[in-house]
Amino acid sequence: MSEVLTVRDVRKGYREGQGRIEVLRGASFTLHQGQMAALLGPSGSGKSTLLHVCGLLDEADSGDIAINGQNIGKAGDKARTALRCSKIGFVYQFHYLLPEFSALENVALPQRIAGKGRKESEERAAHLLGQVGLSARLTHRPAELSGGEQQRVAIARALANHPALLIADEPTGNLDQANARLVFDVLLQICQKENTAILMATHNLELARALSRVIEIHDGVVRESRGAS
Ligand code: ADP
Ligand code: MG
Secondary structure (H helix, E strand, C coil): CCEEEEEEEEEEEEEECCEEEEEEEEEEEEEECCCEEEEECCCCCCHHHHHHHHCCCCCCCEEEEEECCEECCCCCHHHHHHHHHHHEEEECCCCCCCCCCCHHHHHHHHHHHCCCCHHHHHHHHHHHHHHCCCHHHCCCCHHHCCHHHHHHHHHHHHCCCCCCEEEEECCCCCCCHHHHHHHHHHHHHHHHHHCCEEEEECCCHHHHHCCCEEEEEECCEEEECCCCC
16 A cells, blocks of 8 residues: 655644744654544644644644655645645635535536636536535535535535545534534545545544544654554
């Protein structure tokens, strides 16, 4: 299996007043094609910081990140952006769908931006929305969808350009328990079908247990643990 995400001794801190806080003190792990990992840790432990660095949205202070075996350390901004757009999908706690566009258009848009034709983009969008159980909601705008449905559209959109890696930052954090479970199950199923690796920050231990790998952050130290308890 090929390596989708390689993280080697990544360190990152922020300036705080006169001093610095070291948020990540040497994170190292590898995620292979199609693998699914939960990222656990208390609030403020650095989950979002790690996801931003892994998603090439922010730079580490030191250490290496490789996406699909391509080391991004020396890559310029343009190359990083191109790699991010072609290889990584994102889902956040809030859906960030465009309010004026339908579900179908929201999922087609990233493909159009990547240069795909309208017909091809809309066919893929309809297929993905079908996979997340929203075939009957293609023309609905975000405001006409429930919170769980909005998140399912956001998941379909994140996968629109066939990313190798999906980064999800507490994607079910705004949902009630029943909807959280539904959205989580849909996320797992569609990523399995698309062979997309997942790195998902969550507070929900029950959901974390359902993933094949659990990575925990405590006091800046990132380590793999299966128990998730
Ligand atoms: P989590 O997602 O686990 O709740 P974060 O990665 O958001 O944690 O934050 C980790 C720590 O880094 C927190 O103490 C937070 O205040 C700090 N932090 C995060 N982003 C910044 C920033 N841009 N500037 C300064 N400090 C930050
Ligand atoms: Mg966070």
